[in-house]
Amino acid sequence: MAEIPEGIPAPLQCSGVIAPQIDEARAREIVREWLESDTKPFIPDDRIRFGKAVMLYYPFWKYSREDGGTDVTVYRPACGTLLSGLQNLQRDGSETILVPDDANILPATIYSSVYYPELHGIARAEELIGIPLWLISYKVKNSIYMVEVDAESGMIYEEWHPIKEPVNWRKTAMIASIPVMILSLIAVYFSAWLFLLVAALLIFFLYQSEMLGVINLKRKEGKDGA
Amino acid sequence: MGLERSVEDQVAEFYYKAKITRGVADRTLRTWFTKGIKAPDLTKCAEVSEMYLLYLPFWRFIAQGKAIACGYSEYTEQTGNVIRNIFEELIDEEFIWTECACDTGKYGIEKLWLDPGGEIPYIRGSVVSMEPGGSAIEASRRGREAVHDLIQNAAEKRIDILTLNKSFLIPKVFELVYAPVWIAHYQYKGASFTAIVDGVKGDVLGGSSPINLTARTRMMILSLAIGGILIGSSVAMLIHTGPYQLAEMFQIILLLLGIAMCMAGYPAFKEGKTFVASGTMQHISSLRPAVRVPKQLTDHEILNHGSTILQCPFCGEEVNQPWGEVISPCKKCSHLLDITADTVKVVPYDVAKPDLLSKVAMEGVKADFIPFWRFDVDFEVTDKLAGGDTTTGLPEIDGKRSYYICAADIPRYLAEPWEIDMTIRNPEIVEVITGHEGNYLPILINQNTARELTEFLYLRYETEKPGILQVLRYNFTVENSRIVYIPYYKEQGSHIPGI
Numbered sequence: 001m002a003e004i005p006e007g008i009p010a011p012l013q014c015s016g017v018i019a020p021q022i023d024e025a026r027a028r029e030i031v032r033e034w035l036e037s038d039t040k041p042f043i044p045d046d047r048i049r050f051g052k053a054v055m056l057y058y059p060f061w062k063y064s065r066e067d068g069g070t071d072v073t074v075y076r077p078a079c080g081t082l083l084s085g086l087q088n089l090q091r092d093g094s095e096t097i098l099v100p101d102d103a104n105i106l107p108a109t110i111y112s113s114v115y116y117p118e119l120h121g122i123a124r125a126e127e128l129i130g131i132p133l134w135l136i137s138y139k140v141k142n143s144i145y146m147v148e149v150d151a152e153s154g155m156i157y158e159e160w161h162p163i164k165e166p167v168n169w170r171k172t173a174m175i176a177s178i179p180v181m182i183l184s185l186i187a188v189y190f191s192a193w194l195f196l197l198v199a200a201l202l203i204f205f206l207y208q209s210e211m212l213g214v215i216n217l218k219r220k221e222g223k224d225g226a
Numbered sequence: 227m228g229l230e231r232s233v234e235d236q237v238a239e240f241y242y243k244a245k246i247t248r249g250v251a252d253r254t255l256r257t258w259f260t261k262g263i264k265a266p267d268l269t270k271c272a273e274v275s276e277m278y279l280l281y282l283p284f285w286r287f288i289a290q291g292k293a294i295a296c297g298y299s300e301y302t303e304q305t306g307n308v309i310r311n312i313f314e315e316l317i318d319e320e321f322i323w324t325e326c327a328c329d330t331g332k333y334g335i336e337k338l339w340l341d342p343g344g345e346i347p348y349i350r351g352s353v354v355s356m357e358p359g360g361s362a363i364e365a366s367r368r369g370r371e372a373v374h375d376l377i378q379n380a381a382e383k384r385i386d387i388l389t390l391n392k393s394f395l396i397p398k399v400f401e402l403v404y405a406p407v408w409i410a411h412y413q414y415k416g417a418s419f420t421a422i423v424d425g426v427k428g429d430v431l432g433g434s435s436p437i438n439l440t441a442r443t444r445m446m447i448l449s450l451a452i453g454g455i456l457i458g459s460s461v462a463m464l465i466h467t468g469p470y471q472l473a474e475m476f477q478i479i480l481l482l483l484g485i486a487m488c489m490a491g492y493p494a495f496k497e498g499k500t501f502v503a504s505g506t507m508q509h510i511s512s513l514r515p516a517v518r519v520p521k522q523l524t525d526h527e528i529l530n531h532g533s534t535i536l537q538c539p540f541c542g543e544e545v546n547q548p549w550g551e552v553i554s555p556c557k558k559c560s561h562l563l564d565i566t567a568d569t570v571k572v573v574p575y576d577v578a579k580p581d582l583l584s585k586v587a588m589e590g591v592k593a594d595f596i597p598f599w600r601f602d603v604d605f606e607v608t609d610k611l612a613g614g615d616t617t618t619g620l621p622e623i624d625g626k627r628s629y630y631i632c633a634a635d636i637p638r639y640l641a642e643p644w645e646i647d648m649t650i651r652n653p654e655i656v657e658v659i660t661g662h663e664g665n666y667l668p669i670l671i672n673q674n675t676a677r678e679l680t681e682f683l684y685l686r687y688e689t690e691k692p693g694i695l696q697v698l699r700y701n702f703t704v705e706n707s708r709i710v711y712i713p714y715y716k717e718q719g720s721h722i723p724g725i
Contacts (some may be wrong), residue, residue, distance in 0.1 A: 006278070009703065012351075027661060048532070052327065072227035077354075080280055080281070080328075080354055080355045080356035080357060081356075081358065081410060082356070082420075084275070084276060084411040084420065085275075085276070085411075085416060087276045087278050088276065089703055107353060107357065109350065109356050109357050110353075110355075111351040111352065112525055114352065114354060129608065136472050158418050159418065161417070161418065163417050163436075166439065167442075167443060169314060169446065169492070169495070169496040172443060172446055173446065173450050173492050173496075174486075175447075176447040176448075176450040176451045176454070177450040177453060177454035177488060178447065178454065179454075180451045180454040180458065181454035181455070181457050182458060183458065183460070184455045184456075184457075184459045184463075185381060185453065185457030185458040185459070185461060185462040186460070187460050187462075188458070188462030188463055188466075189462055189466060198455060201451075202447075202448075202451045202455075204449060205394075205447050206444050206447055209443040209444045209447055
């Protein structure tokens, strides 16, 4: 290993990691169930192709504090991340083990003192631990998305995901163009006054655009009628 | 590898202090919700689940771009006359290139939006920051290439046909800058979105939000209905003109216009998204925090690294490569050394003795010894053409002579007149063998850059002569080069040469 040049602090090391309870197959299953559930406005009809699943240990500062007579444990990420759900991580009674040799652990880059101003209570202890997360990518149409699964609790931290289009665009296009096309044709043949009808129809369509377009907002009924 | 890594770690790091508080960022976000074609009830229904301050790293390369471009542009008048405008462009500006040093994935932040100034030294681990990824050396190379392109584009902007085109780049700063942003993750009707707020100015830099579907539907209805009216009317008129006496051509144009509106309107609004976002989400694998990866060494470089310890060729003292274009003296024997990743070259130097006149005039004042590169050059001009009146009383500086380029950190507007003056005068330099007491300024321009500046000095001198330069072909040969420390006396903010 190369020597650390002068002036550069030694890297922060995790004292332990939280033991993962969920394997890759189970993590994928959880994600599939979540994607296929009807609780989120996803695209259920499109085929979802799963990609890579990677388990990473994210370094977290674990602060043990005594606040108002109760013991409080606060977790804060020890590396910069754009992933959602990691800022206010909650966890109770997690089993901590020694760092496995093959652990894919991200480098901690933030000192514990950075978070002191936002912590309350009397400091009792603090340690740097790794929290395992499954990062699973999936593809819908031509876009790639990712979801994080807590490898201990199985909780999902949702990231950017596909959103169902609640509009039937083909139907909207047909309704908007065909009647006015026929009416315009008739107006030229018979009377220009019929163009007033065309204009009125267009205003009606624009006014009632939600009725024409946003028509399938109803959730699909489940097999059991739920 | 160790050497490369240590060089990479020496890149200066700075950060901008966040000036926007969480409350202000939240208010900015709420205002952003009401702007654009976002969902109308976004302000009411959006729930911010997380909002935190994060520093994003950016590579920043600042360079002085110098270019000479000559040529002409032609245009033909209605009468058939061809008008030719001849141009002589001189570019001498500062160019800044920035690149995000981590992956911001879907948010699409690629360039630094803040101008230089107001940064403070960055201490690792002291703020929540994304780890910079990739290699500093590679980023520096990319920056150099990008700035070269910027210089070229600036020089060639007005000229269609180039007859002379030379550009040079003088690197000034290569650094890692951290810019603060507030990351806001929010939920809207079960879907997750993110927005990024600038932590210095308080603007929204990027992010995603649900779109106003009603507006999108209405736009589609409007475009297709107008298309339908045009198609219907034009078809009817083509079959039976009725009271409308329009030319057939016009009717066909109307028909085509209607078809085009339908064909363009349908896919444009159908393929639109339910959310608006900046950037893409192509690099899923790099969404995890980046890790600094040193430059991938070539086989040749690995061989050299494996067998070479960088040493002073005179005293054998082990030396380290400094970051940037610095000529540093050996700590043991004080010889000037030009250290690159693979080699250490000794740079010969002289110290000029202040002349008697300046010694008497500036008695008691300590001289600043400013380093200059002195190139013994043979400038052989083979072809030259200039338009307009070219009568000049200025001396010629081609042929064999010494060119002087200031190598210290002196503003170029001050240094350039000194360089021209000494290049024209070619002063007799009396060397001091044992050195002279004074303040010796560090050398911040290496030989390659100085050589480019020499060529530019000549070209600049030629363009500043009367007339518009069009063609200049020459052979430029450097026969010898060395550093010369020239004494200057500071008096009331100005420098008085001691030779």
